[in-house]
Amino acid sequence: MSNTFGTLYRLTTFGESHGPAIGGVVDGMPAGIDIDMRFIQHELDRRRPGQSRLTTSRNETDEVELLSGVFEGKSTGCPIGFMVRNTNQHSSDYDEMRQAFRPSHADFTYQSKYGIRDHRGGGRSSARITISRCVAGALAKLVLARHGIRIQAYTSQVGSIALERDYRSYDLSKAEENAVRCPDATKAAEMERLIMEVKEAGDTIGGIITCVVSGCPTGLGEPEFDKLHAALGGAMLSINAAKGFEIGEGFGGVHLRGSEQNDLFTKGEKGITTLTNHSGGVQGGISNSQDIYFRVAFKPVATLLREQSTVNTSGEPTTLKARGRHDACVLPRAVPVVEAMAAMVILDHLLLSKAHD
Secondary structure (H helix, E strand, C coil): CCCEECCCCEEEEEECCCCCEEEEEEECCCCCCECCHHHHHHHHHHHCCCCCCCCCCCCCCCCEEECCCEECCEECCCCEEEEEECCCCCHHHHHHHHCECCCCCCHHHHHHHHCCCCCHHHHHHCHHHHHHHHHHHHHHHHHHHCCCCEEEEEEEEECCEECCCCHHHCCHHHHHHCCCCCCCHHHHHHHHHHHHHHHHCCCCCCEEEEEEEECCCECCCCCCCCCHHHHHHHHHHCCCCEEEEEECCHHHHHHCCHHHHCCCEEEECCEEEECCCCCCCEECCEEECCCEEEEEEECCCCCCCCCEEEEECCCCEEEECCCCCCCCCCHHHHHHHHHHHHHHHHHHHHHHHHHHC
């Protein structure tokens, strides 16, 4: 099982949803970075359960403890070990899932691959494991901020309710002003009503998160197998429930002709730039200094609080109605995870670019 992500900026994770703790080790953190613990904890708080009526009611504080790699408030360049204790597990809620496979969940595939699985909360396949990504992403953001690079994600669609305008038409900072994390207050209210309607029916719903990376310099990424947008796509699709990725115009660009899609070059105040940004800030696999923007599609959460047909571990037909505390929509809590993965990818390629230079 691969538990390590990254090349120079690397994260190795450990833990299960109902185990004693979730944690990891970050290797490649540059030395001399001010480690703002309040910022790191804030990033975890954005992901933690129980933060609104839209999310699972599991009551976890998700307080992070750094175990190494920091001295007198600064990174030393050594590996940064960290841990977040699990304190509010209700493992008995999952007793029925010991023998039954949840439809569209990782239960069957884990059992088939390893011959054993932790059925409590999904074990290693639980979205709770993304805690480690948020810690590593927060550390990466501290480094990127010194280079003027900022990452902002937001919920742009829940079910059929979607923002209709370009990201530049919104004040993205307003995304944190509502539980859905959508920068349009009117659409956010509609999304919240839809999520609550679905939740009350014991069902779930999916949607789309848009992410914007601003201030990224020219030259990150490689022209062949390590293209920057390929790295971002791989990172996003590694997130629980992620099923689709597009950058720039993405699939919408197939309706355009080359004369409409091409980003024409011009000379700006800071050098050569482009008049438009249909490419999403990446051309030929390499960043071109424009905003990098992409979208990630998330499927409805697989665990439903309603009866479904399935089979048990012997392949015999049965029915399953899950118990426990689950999200009806993953989008609000996935926003900081998308940002964290983007931050790790951008920092990794920034360090690779410096090594190349």
